[in-house]
Amino acid sequence: MSNFVFVLDTNKQPLELVAAAQARRLLKLAQAAVYLRYPFTIILKYAVSHPKKQPTQLKIDPGSKTTGLAINRGDQVIWGAELTHRGQQIKNDLESRRALRRNRRNRKTRYRKARFLNRTRAPGWLPPSLESRVKNIVTWVNRIRRYVPITGISQELVKFDLLAMQNPEISGKEYQQGELAGYEVREYLLQKWGRKCAYCGIENVPFEVEHIQPKSKGGSDRVSNLTLACRGCNLAKGNQDIRDFLSKKPDIRSH
Numbered sequence: 001m002s003n004f005v006f007v008l009d010t011n012k013q014p015l016e017l018v019a020a021a022q023a024r025r026l027l028k029l030a031q032a033a034v035y036l037r038y039p040f041t042i043i044l045k046y047a048v049s050h051p052k053k054q055p056t057q058l059k060i061d062p063g064s065k066t067t068g069l070a071i072n073r074g075d076q077v078i079w080g081a082e083l084t085h086r087g088q089q090i091k092n093d094l095e096s097r098r099a100l101r102r103n104r105r106n107r108k109t110r111y112r113k114a115r116f117l118n119r120t121r122a123p124g125w126l127p128p129s130l131e132s133r134v135k136n137i138v139t140w141v142n143r144i145r146r147y148v149p150i151t152g153i154s155q156e157l158v159k160f161d162l163l164a165m166q167n168p169e170i171s172g173k174e175y176q177q178g179e180l181a182g183y184e185v186r187e188y189l190l191q192k193w194g195r196k197c198a199y200c201g202i203e204n205v206p207f208e209v210e211h212i213q214p215k216s217k218g219g220s221d222r223v224s225n226l227t228l229a230c231r232g233c234n235l236a237k238g239n240q241d242i243r244d245f246l247s248k249k250p251d252i253r254s255h
């Protein structure tokens, strides 16, 4: 895919994208000037009439670390970019601020009124790392709309995208925050394990969320270490190492 170039008319209104070669020609003939470096946009120096809009779709493919943006004309992808999100950096910054503040509070020994259980969260609150991801995408979609005559926007809807699919190493604790809490983990596990007990394959019974490698044996809270088991299997497994518990069922173990 060779990226097409965004074009503005003399009134800074978006025109249809042109191929890179044509943009170079316009620049060389001084019929256009560079308006923006990124996204690369040129501005025409002569007036044109606006033809009927061609169907131009902006496609958004969200991910946890990056989000893909693509502009399609018909079946052809004519422009693409990848947004890098700052999720981890924001998380680290907030954690470091928290540590600094805690340290300061501990150094000041004067009487200080209790300040806990005093936090409120507005409805629709998202963890800051997610909030930033959403705003990042919205900012770029609006920016692109200023420079491209977009006729439609479509977004890949990935049900578990936010937490699990892109980042299966996200830990259990993060799942417990916000409105996407326990329900999503459960639903994710139901999908992943096909609504069956991971050990005996029974269906249509109440399932319990289970650590594959028990915590007492060093297993983590990460979703990759969680599964669903029926009551019977959960009791039978108890605190056993997964290798011992399934030593007679190697095919299930590898699953």
Ligand SMILES: [Zn+2]
Pocket (backbone or CB within 6 Å): 197, 198, 199, 200, 201, 202, 229, 230, 231, 232, 233, 234
């Ligand atoms: Zn079972």
